[in-house]
Amino acid sequence: MTRKSAKILNPSNLSKSDVYEIARMFAEKFKLSSGEDLRQIVQKMNGTIEVGASFEDNDASGTLFINKNGSFSISIPDHTSIERDRFTIAHEIGHYILHYIFNEEYKNEECYTANRSGSSRIEWEANWFASELLMPEKEFRAAYDDLNKNLYEISKKFGTSELACSVRAKSLGLDE
Numbered sequence: 001m002t003r004k005s006a007k008i009l010n011p012s013n014l015s016k017s018d019v020y021e022i023a024r025m026f027a028e029k030f031k032l033s034s035g036e037d038l039r040q041i042v043q044k045m046n047g048t049i050e051v052g053a054s055f056e057d058n059d060a061s062g063t064l065f066i067n068k069n070g071s072f073s074i075s076i077p078d079h080t081s082i083e084r085d086r087f088t089i090a091h092e093i094g095h096y097i098l099h100y101i102f103n104e105e106y107k108n109e110e111c112y113t114a115n116r117s118g119s120s121r122i123e124w125e126a127n128w129f130a131s132e133l134l135m136p137e138k139e140f141r142a143a144y145d146d147l148n149k150n151l152y153e154i155s156k157k158f159g160t161s162e163l164a165c166s167v168r169a170k171s172l173g174l175d176e
């Protein structure tokens, strides 16, 4: 099956708090600590990461492709920052877990795909997952206080961009 005929995944319609909970379970299962590289986890999940792939959708900053047997590959561009790639990888893992693993009917049927692009429901869900995976609410709140709201220091701790940290702070109501 070619990549073009892969089916597009659908949103889970889970609440934000349910998505956070799933991200925490995932982090616990793989014993993920803050700032840790995600590549080894992708490998353990039978996934690969391809750098420098060309994207059909020019706005996409990452793509997920799932094979019939459940193995998958995440494609990221070659010109983006480590922090951005990290968030993209977490986002694509979010699609894999929320929209493939948690959806029984998808398994072993077809090839599936999703990307990091746009702002539809399925993209929010993958972003919620990525935010909680990389910047867990509890740890993020504590770090925000400990590091005196210094976004540079916070971004170093979590391995995410300052922009991602600022968005996370806003979404947790910390920046008022």
Ligand SMILES: [Zn+2]
Residues within 6 Å of the ligand: 091, 095, 114, 115, 116, 117, 122, 123, 126
């Ligand atoms: Zn996406």
